[in-house]
Amino acid sequence: MSELEIGWLLFGVTTLVLFSGVPIAFGLLAVSIGFLLIFAGPASLAAVGRTFFEEMASFVLLTIPMFILLGAAIGVSRAGADIYESLHRWLSRVPGGLVIANILACGMFSAVCGSSPATAAAIGKVGIPEMLRRGYPPTLATGSICAGGTLGILIPPSVTLILYGIATETSIGRLFLAGVIPGFLLVVLFAAYAWIYSLLSAAGSSLRSSERFSLREKMDGLGRVMPFLVIMVVIAVAMYGGWATPSEIAALSAFLALLLVFVIYRATSPQEVWAIFSDTVRESTMIIMIIGAAGLFGYMMSLLYITQTMADALVAWNLDRWTLLLFFNVLLLILGCFLPPVAIILMTMPILQPVLEGNDFNLIWFGILLTINMEVGLITPPVGLNLYVIRGVAPQVPLTQVLAGSMPFVVIMLLFMVLLCIFPQIALWLPNTLMGPGS
Numbered sequence: 001m002s003e004l005e006i007g008w009l010l011f012g013v014t015t016l017v018l019f020s021g022v023p024i025a026f027g028l029l030a031v032s033i034g035f036l037l038i039f040a041g042p043a044s045l046a047a048v049g050r051t052f053f054e055e056m057a058s059f060v061l062l063t064i065p066m067f068i069l070l071g072a073a074i075g076v077s078r079a080g081a082d083i084y085e086s087l088h089r090w091l092s093r094v095p096g097g098l099v100i101a102n103i104l105a106c107g108m109f110s111a112v113c114g115s116s117p118a119t120a121a122a123i124g125k126v127g128i129p130e131m132l133r134r135g136y137p138p139t140l141a142t143g144s145i146c147a148g149g150t151l152g153i154l155i156p157p158s159v160t161l162i163l164y165g166i167a168t169e170t171s172i173g174r175l176f177l178a179g180v181i182p183g184f185l186l187v188v189l190f191a192a193y194a195w196i197y198s199l200l201s202a203a204g205s206s207l208r209s210s211e212r213f214s215l216r217e218k219m220d221g222l223g224r225v226m227p228f229l230v231i232m233v234v235i236a237v238a239m240y241g242g243w244a245t246p247s248e249i250a251a252l253s254a255f256l257a258l259l260l261v262f263v264i265y266r267a268t269s270p271q272e273v274w275a276i277f278s279d280t281v282r283e284s285t286m287i288i289m290i291i292g293a294a295g296l297f298g299y300m301m302s303l304l305y306i307t308q309t310m311a312d313a314l315v316a317w318n319l320d321r322w323t324l325l326l327f328f329n330v331l332l333l334i335l336g337c338f339l340p341p342v343a344i345i346l347m348t349m350p351i352l353q354p355v356l357e358g359n360d361f362n363l364i365w366f367g368i369l370l371t372i373n374m375e376v377g378l379i380t381p382p383v384g385l386n387l388y389v390i391r392g393v394a395p396q397v398p399l400t401q402v403l404a405g406s407m408p409f410v411v412i413m414l415l416f417m418v419l420l421c422i423f424p425q426i427a428l429w430l431p432n433t434l435m436g437p438g439s
Helices: 003-019 024-039 042-055 059-075 079-091 097-113 116-133 138-153 159-168 172-200 215-240 246-264 270-303 306-316 321-336 341-358 363-378 385-393 399-422 425-435
Strands: none
Touching: 003 024, 003 306, 024 042, 024 270, 024 341, 042 270, 059 097, 059 116, 059 159, 059 246, 059 270, 079 097, 079 116, 079 215, 097 116, 097 138, 097 172, 097 215, 116 138, 116 385, 138 159, 138 172, 138 363, 138 385, 138 399, 159 172, 159 270, 159 341, 159 363, 172 246, 172 363, 172 399, 172 425, 215 246, 270 306, 270 341, 306 341, 321 341, 321 363, 321 399, 341 363, 363 399, 363 425, 385 399, 399 425
């Protein structure tokens, strides 16, 4: 078989294995070892153990368990409820203010959590029942949280951006900076849609809270979010001021989150402490195992000349750079409907990166484009993770209504991707300004 034929066979077998429900790490390991054994012979297996463990020995990987610990600590507390309540007090008289408060809460929670499912669950548990109780349409109530939760993989700190930085050997600090303005703009666009929907809705007059809060109550609510703002400021100043490495900042952020949860929220019961650390160990182990398996997968593709051959084949199509970019994004959108972001990034970037660099695409900019692409995958079936998180939070709302409510936000994200292609400086201006031009 030619290298290209082996590549297509590899794609088909890997897809079938991952769709079978086998854990991603074990699936990639099995496929890698099987193809090495069949096409490179038993002698090639001598490097399997070394390659697998070398991938997991990177110092940069320390950021992953630390940021996951941060998210797990925040997740067991009343952080989501406090952020939501504070914003609701300020927006109660705005049409659709409850939805806007939930969307803004998703954005703020994402900035200290970094996980989309955790964001959707934490804000959804409080916000969705409240919106339904006050007469908001179930589609808008669930769709706004489902989409708002996806911001967790775009607004820094983001584990997805960390993995992309590791896979492409690009600056994680630049990626975090590049995600700030797009994340902020998506929050604004989501909130604007909720406001316009509420104004135009036949029930628009009822989508405005009758509650009135005094200035003192509003300021008291603002005081509840101050600890989270402190964590956000510490992350921003330390990282973008060049005071610490991403790993050190992740450790500091995790420590501050634990301090917040233990001291302010009194989450010191054995069950709560166990939940924080067990969730951290489970998710960190899963991701780092996938990274190790993906490293072996990449080694296998390189040894069999699959990576080089498929990259050459893409170049040989002689597509102009924008048609090529469209093809990449359609491919990623399709994969995002079936696979989690971590698997897609680690599987596809070894092939896509040389083609992107050969066509002068900025890898930092593409990382933000890819992340928004992955956000769409989190709310589209059949494996849209946030859909099922919201279904668990609000079991009384049918999955079809959750999906219908999410679709306007999907359209917003797709249009924003087009805008980002036309104006790449939306993502690149902040890292280039603060850290100087670079890729």
